[in-house]
Amino acid sequence: MAAGHSVDPARWQEAFEALMGRIAGRFARVEPRRRVRQLVLGLLSDLPRKNCWTIAEWVGEATPDGMQHLLGRAKWDADLVxxxxxxxxVEHLHDEQAVLVVDETGDVKKGTHTVGVQRQYTGTAGRIENSQIAVYLVYAGRRGHAAVDRELYIPRSWTSEPDRCRAAGLGDQTAFATKPELATRMIGRFLDAGHRAPWVAGDEVYGGNPKLRAALEERGCGYVLAVARTHEVPTHAGKFRADALARKLPKRAWQKLSAGAGAKGHRFYDWAVINLAHPGPGSHQLLIRRNRSTGELAFYRCYSPRPVPLTTLVRVAGSRWRVEEFFQAGKGLAGLDEHQVRRFDSWSRWVTLAMLAHAFLAVVRADEHARHPGPADLIPLTCNEIQRLFTTLVVKPIRDAAHRLGWSHWRRRHQARAQASHYSRQAANQA
Incomplete structure (x- = not known):
């Protein structure tokens, strides 16, 4: 390594092998155990597009059959991984004041056979598209953040057709569940496993759902969940819309506080809080955020088993953006959205391994920040930079000409068969 450089590739490789050893027991046979290691390395690579074909070529396999078998037919349980x-x-990013952040993301898809796909709104495209939606749970602490669970949203257009569900690998009795219900399921799994996170954050989809809020209160789990301006809240003077209460606040009710550091510095807003009337135990409040430049307002329903200061509620509200950072990094660095699979089992396996790949980057980043805060003229190592260095310094992809030419031959043969099949169907339809 260059003189004075703190990066230790051997330590990163040791950390990666330890992680692979951690999940090795979830694979009964040695072949999938070896291949899953190669697939995760491919997800961590600098490939511009990550799927079974590109990763199989990158790691040195002659065809994508083995990778496709790992995702589709091999015997292993993605939920255990x-x-x-x-x-x-939780072990490596542990924080006593961690926040569980829940949110959904969409992957634009073609056709109608990919599990869970339908025309629906997705924030990824910013419009209604043929897409697949998944809900993720992200653990966010001071040392970093990473996803700890996932659930695929199965629309009613699917659950009302058992044959379609069966063809996509879903059970005959698959029942419709809303996104807040999926969030409740994941948070319950996290807490039932013995893990602890005192706070939950989410956007209006989750804040506007009374069943989710009640479930969190029953578990004694605090939350700061966004709600719409039209959301009605109970006060000692009756029920009022959130925006109506905001208009009644005096100037002295607002405080300038940071919602956390962003790429361009601290994100300062004006904040105010109103105590709400509630028959049950705990502290219930309406948190209001005001943009200091535009005056735009945002609203949050808050609960905590015991009263907490405004700064704590602001910190939790600001943590919600960690899930957006996960989506960006998970998709950009670990191929979270690049799965080209149709069945539910294959989807579960791909996104779980992509979560694992991103978690590795997040843990290495946290470890590097703790070991080497870095000189003043350098920003600390980011997940992007760690991925780049890991691929360059640790992973040794195969690049010989014979291997590349063999894959070119395989792709062209596969494409020729597909073209011939297409022309045959076209001719039959025109006959």
Whole structure:
């Protein structure tokens, strides 16, 4: 390494092998155990597009058959690996004041056979598209953040057709569940596993759901959940819309506080809090955020088993953006959205391994920040930079000409068969 450089590739490789050893017991046979290691390395690579074909070529396999078998037919339980990812994240990013952040993301898809796909709104595209939606749970602490669970949203257009569900690998009795219900399920799994996070954050989809809020209160779990301006809250003077209460606040009710550091510095807003009337135990409040430049307002329903200061509620509200950072990094660095699979089992396996790959980057980043805060003229190592260095210094992809030419031959043969099949169907339809 360059003189004075703190990066230690051997330590990163040791950390990666330890993580692979951690999940090794979830694979009964040695072949999938070896191949899953190669797949995760491919997810961590600098490939511009990550799928079974590109990763198989990158790691040196002659065809994508083995990778496709690992995702589709090999014997292993993605949920057990997910539990290992959760334990790994909590162990290495542990924070007594961690926040569980819940949110959904969409992947634009073509066709109608990919599990869970339908025309629906997705924030990824910013409009209604043919897409697949998944809800994720992110553990966010001072040392970093990573996803610890995932649930695929199965629309009613699917659950009302058992044959369609069966063809996609879903059970015959698959029942419709809303996104807040999926969030409740994941938070329950996290807490039932013995993990602790005193706070939950989420956007209006989750804040506007009374069943989710009640479930969190029953478990004694605090929350700061966004709600719409039209959301009605109970006060000692009756029920009022959130925006109506904001208009009644005097100037002295607002405080300038940071919602956390962003890429361009601290994110300062004006904040105010109103105590709410509630028959049950605990502290119930309406938190209001005001943009200091535009005056735009945002609203949050808050609960805590015991009263907490405004700064704590602001910190939790600001943590919600960690899930957006996970989506960006998970998709950009670990191929979270690049799965080209149709069945539910294959989807579960791909996104779980992508979560594991991102979690590795997040843990290495936290470890590097703790070991080497870095000189003043350098920002601390980011997940992007760690991925780049890990691929360059640790992973040794195969790049010989014979291997590349063999894959070119395989792709062209596969494409020729697909083209011939397409022309045959076209001719039959025109006959």
């Amino acid at each position: 997910r539990d290992e990812v959760c334990d790994y994240v």
